[in-house]
Amino acid sequence: MTQQMSDRLLFEGVSCELICWAGGELFDPFAHGLQPVRNCTALDRGVLAHYRVDERLWLDELMLDHALPGPPERKPRLGRGPAINGVSPRTHPDMGFTSHYPRLDLPLDFDGGLLIGDGDACERPGRGSPPAWVYLRLRELVFAQGELIEAVDHSEIAAALRERDRRFGDAHRVMAYPAAEAWRQAFAYDYGFCE
Template sequence: MTQQLSDQVLFEGAACDLVCWAGGALFDPFAHGLEPVRNYTALDRGWLVHYRVDARLWLDELMLDHAVSAPSAKKPRLGAGPAINGVAPRCDRERGFSSCYSGLGLLLDFGGGLLIGDGDACERPGRGSPPAWNYMRLRELVFIDGHLIEAVDRSDIAAALRERERRFGDARRIMADPAADAWRRAFAYDYRFWE
């Protein structure tokens, strides 16, 4: 698997990677009449999203290739998707997507937690997505019905796991072990980011 592109979350002026989430669903393009096509090995699910968080969770930008013919076809025909929140998509050849939605300002009623990270503390893996402890700053954002109710810095746990990985190469294994129960309980949700 190729290294995956990460959704972005703009929080307190910093563009962060969305490491993982738990709780409810975030954004479902199919619910908006979209048929995403997987055209890039670095984007397995077929779409890329930029969120923004202030007191609420917003979807600001969405990029995807939209199939206007059956997505199951060997090579579906791509085109513009339907308007979302009054915003029509545009084709962005520079980014390589047939449907780019900018300035969506779509409020999301997400209930759950997001783990966001910024600042690479070590080299990113060549495949898949970087683990949560790869980030210098790891934060947990907790939402009820799209309202931010808590933002907690979890960088100390990320640093301890980085050190564990550096010394013993077993950060994933130790997080699944009962010995790491206090670290797991520190989070509002079970993100299972070590799997």
């Protein structure tokens, strides 16, 4: 699997990668009349989003290839999606998405947790999505109806797991053992680290 493009989240003036979320639906493109199409192996979900947090969670920008309605074909016809929050899409000039929604400023009523990271502390795997502990700064943001209720810095436990991996090369295996219990219990939500 190709390394996936990550959604981004602006928090405290820093652009972070959105590693994962749990507890609720973050943004449902289908609820807004969109039909995302996977346009490359680096974007399996077919949607790339940029979020922002300033006391609450906002969707600022959305990029996707939208499948137009029509008879089922081997390859869907692509076009622009419907307007969202009063913003009509345009073609993205650099990335080629057929539906680019800049400056959406859409409030999200998300209930759950977001795990965000910034700064590479070690080499990332070349395939799939990088594990949470590869980030120099790892934070969990907890929301109720879109309002930020807690921000917790988990950088120290990520650093401890990186150090164990550096010494023993077993970070992936250790997640399934009692040695990672402190890691698992530190988070407000189950992000599926041990699946």
